[in-house]
Amino acid sequence: MKIYFQKVGIFGLIFLFALFYQNTIAQVGVGTTNPNTSAVLEVHSSPGAVGGLLLPSVALSSTDSFLPLSAHVAGMLVYNTVTAGAAPNIVTPGYYFNNGVNWVRIADASVPNDDWTVTGNNGLNAANNFVGTIDATNLRFRTSNTEAFEISSGNAINRGKLRAMTDGTAALPVYSWSSDTDTGIYRVGANSLGFSTNGSERIKVSANGNMKIGSGANASERLEVDGNLRINGAFMPGNQAGDAGRVLVSNGPASAPVWGGSLGNVNQINRYVTSTGTSLSPGAVVSITVNVPGLTTSASAFVNIQGDWSSPIYDDITIHNIEIRSNGVRFVVSNNTNFTTYPGMLFNITIIQ
Structure with missing residues (x-):
């Protein structure tokens, strides 16, 4: 009987250890006995409690250096306490995560970083910071998911041209002003340009270079004027x-x-x-x-x-x-x-x- 109880005691200890081990490697709860099943660690505070999660504070040396850690570890999260390093690898106080190669600052609109924010950026250097592409891809702008403008890429001749994706009309020219939307420039047709004021066509330049001041059909001569012509200076033929x-x-x-x-x-x-x-x-x-x-x-x-x-x-x-x-x-x-x-x-x- 003595031997039997000894065996039962040993196996019982093994069972309890295994049960404890399984609970340990599943979810860990701090302040709760029922941690979320999708979380490895849940820190819970009761209503009215004052406190938060304080991550390790370290003094990073630059974004490309793992120091003071022993190596770059992807997923590592720390709070940096100092300003250090040389451009473009400067670190400033704030939260950083490691991507396995560099430290990457968690976005903060008040601190210069490589990301553009919807509330604006500061501390920019026009020689290094820009909105655009670094490959041969056009940069397009949309509103309501409809393309409005693009800045072209390509070779040196075609690169950097601002192009509208729609023609516009005399009433709603493609280039106008927020305070005067029916005045501006628009595309009348293939290779033809129109200028409007108050929603009406005033000048039209045809594909052959003829200019019509007025509206209606294309100009039949280099310059055609609908209406009276007043000359306040010298008329100088030849x-x-x-x-x-x-x-x-x-x-x-x-x-x-x-x-x-x-x-x-x-x-x-x-x-x-x-x-x-x-x-x-x-x-x-x-x-x-x-x-x-x-x-x-x-x-x-x-x-x-x-x-x-x-x-x-x-x-x-x-x-x-x-x-x-x-x-x-x-x-x-x-x-x-x-x-x-x-x-x-x-x-x-x-x-x-």
Whole structure:
């Protein structure tokens, strides 16, 4: 019997030890007998109790050094008490965790760190801190999960361009102001740009570079204005302001107008290219002199074709080498075609002096 009880006592001790061991390696509760089953350690305080969890305080030397520990240990959590190290591995007082390679500060908006916070950052260095990417990836901005803008990447030519993801409208231009949302810049169409004020289109630059001041269809010329045009300074065709009393005279299609003489004396003379019944044959070059009594060399003369000729004639016929002489005007007419004859052509000669 004695031996039996000895055996029972030994096995009982082993059973109790095993039971205690199982409870020990499951969950540990401090201040509670029922720790959470998902936690290894639960520290519990009763209502009204004052206190907290105080982690080990250490004096770190830098983010890349494990000292004063013996090695980097992933998951280690400490409270650093000093400011130490050299940039970019400076540590300051606060909580740090170890990722197995470095110490990483737990975010604190009041302390400079590598993370941007929604309340803003301080202590930044513009040479080292930035918002963006370090690889060839565009940086995009969204609101309501809809892409609004992007900053491009790519090569040196394409990099760093601000691009809108929508066109915008005259009423809601893609670039505007928070206090004036219906005034700004928007994309009218492919390669076309629009400017609006008060929600209405005011200026449109077409793909060919023509500019329309007003609204509606694209400009048919380099500059088209809907409405009155007021000039408070000099009007300078050919970069010439002109003298007082001079008149502006057309210089023909696709040419800038020029300043002519005063309106004191204007004569118009009609004359055939040659005598009545002759024609300007293909390739012909004809010199014409018109007598104008009293004409002086300070006058201006302009020559144009008279009559209802078909529009291609202005490409076929060239009037050039206009000369002002005493008592006369000389000019040259060329038929640039090799197959068209223009009979009995009449010219208007306007003299301004």
